[in-house]
Amino acid sequence: MARKKRYWLFKSEPNVYSISDLEREGETIWDGVRNYQARNLMRDEMRVGDEILFYHSRVAPMAIVGRAKIVRNAHPDPSQFDPENKYFDPKSDPADPRWHCVDIGFVERFEKPLLREDLKKIPELSEMMLLKKGSRLSVQPVHAKEWRAILKLAASRC
DNA sequence: GCCAACGTTGGC
DNA sequence: GCCAACGTTGGC
DSSP: OOOOOOEEEEEOOTTTTTTHHHHSSEEEEEEOOOOOOHIIIIIIOTTTTTEEEEEEEESOEEEEEEEEEEEEEEEEEEEGGTSSSTTOOOTBBBBEEEEEEEEEEEEEEEEEEEHHHHHTOOOOGOOGGGGGOOOOOOOOEEEEHHHHHHHHHHTTOO
16 A cells, blocks of 8 residues: 655755745755754655645745655765765765755745744644744654645635 | 754763 | 753744
């Protein structure tokens, strides 16, 4: 039996990598994640076909700005072995890479960004990880119920 | 720019 | 293995 599709949210600072960058490039490697919890999610839980909400963090307006999908399962993050790269990790052994990453592909950009402040008002999202105080996981799971509520909100904004 | 909330590091 | 110090994330 096929694995059930799962949903995720990826945070990105738009001045570093925005939904426009993803739209233009079509696909990108999600490298540079240096957090074990996030690594484990990418390596062990995410699979090709899973769907992603793309979120702009840090910079106003903070918002879910579109959708993406996983197009390649986890593989060793090449940036960890490149001394020139800011994400270089001298402690990572090429025979047993410490960091893994997935590749993601552009799906759509929402007509209007779903602002963080508005998301907070949606009852179905009251438990959403993104909106919890102190939550800073940069790739995180999204419940099916939350996914549906967010897509519904996006559709109503067209 | 501030700073609370985390995660990691390293001395012991 | 504990935990203080340090570094980073990310909302505000």
